[in-house]
Amino acid sequence: MKVAVIGGGAAGFFAACSVGEHHPGAAIHIFEKSGKVLSKVKVSGGGRCNVTNGCTSIAELSRAYPRGGKQLKKAFRTFSTADTMEWFERRGVALTIQPDQCVFPVSQSSQTIIDCLQGQAREYGVRVWAGTGVEALERKGEQIRLSFLRNSREPALFDKVIVATGGSPKRTGLAWLEALGHKIEAPVPSLFTFNMPDEPVRELMGVVVEPVTASIQGEKLSAEGPLLITHWGMSGPAILKLSAFGARLLSEQQYQFKVQVNWVNMPQTERVAEALWELGGAHPQKSMGNQRLPAIPKRLWAFLLQKAEIPEAKKWGEAGKKQVNRLAALLTNDTYAVRGKTTFKEEFVTCGGVSLESVNFKTMESRALPGLYFAGEVLDIDGITGGYNFQAAWTTGFIAGQLG
Structure with missing residues (x-):
């Protein structure tokens, strides 16, 4: 099985790792438009990376999301904050919970999280293509055809595609997904x-x-x-x-x-x-x-x-x-x-994105295009400060990567 993940941020890497875990042997490719992957992880939490929140009550956790809390409430039963902490600790990242419930790596460096995600992706044989943006998607029989920006590479066919492009500050940045039949909630700044x-x-x-x-x-x-x-x-x-x-x-x-x-x-x-x-x-x-x-x-x-x-x-x-x-x-x-x-440009968070009506939240699969999945802030989901936005990325990425 050939899988494309569009977006090399937190949700994209976590989705790719989830594909590797649930579908051993899958050929996984991450396409990142910019020259650097995981750049938002790098600067988050003042360079320390507030990886999740120490709250383990799903009801309480879901209330930290002005948009998407209801849908995440169910999703957290599949992959919650405790699962995130276990996932990173099992891979050698020691974590600490602060009195305000914010969870950071003991190293107090976001590079620890980046190294872990990249190392895990390598173990699953994930190929990362930086500087390679996707321009359009279209259904081709049982597969999905990807066309790339500035003809950076030839169009390619994939069995499954996960979109994890992050929040777009302008609606035009989501036009390619709207063209496929997805409802778009106009993006406005949050936080x-x-x-x-x-x-x-x-x-x-x-x-x-x-x-x-x-x-x-x-x-x-x-x-x-x-x-x-x-x-x-x-x-x-x-x-x-x-x-x-x-x-x-x-x-x-x-x-x-x-x-x-x-x-x-x-x-x-x-x-x-x-x-x-x-x-x-x-x-x-x-x-x-x-x-x-x-x-x-x-x-x-x-x-x-x-x-x-x-x-x-x-x-x-x-x-x-x-x-x-x-x-x-x-x-x-x-x-x-x-x-x-x-707004803090490096860590901007948007309200808006792909409407949750356009997604089956049990699988994160698109209702408009079978075989296409979503993860992270490209969706109309956003949380308050305290590690909640990363948690939404881990949860949706994990579920999308199951390719259910």
């Missing part, structure tokens, strides 16, 4: 940070607050987690999660919206006001600038006092009801104008 060019909060760059609740004003959309203030605006897991679940909505709003931040992660403003009165009652002679709620970093506390028009030198015992209520309102419902986004 981006918020730009706030007009907000003085940017002066607090480097401040981390954990945990906060961030929400989009006027929408039923919120996320919890650490928030990082940057020189361009806001980032960190809470913001990235919010951007992922709001990817389509925020695109429609052209990234012009207001974000509300609950700095203390407590829903009742009255409760926070009570906590402030208790703090003041315990330290009436202390200045409000020097005696703060422990959850709030010092620089942010000073910033919020200024925003609430409260002098830092004012003693707690002299604080008036209006001032305390104003501070409590800011702590629970602080609003900032977002004017654009910043």
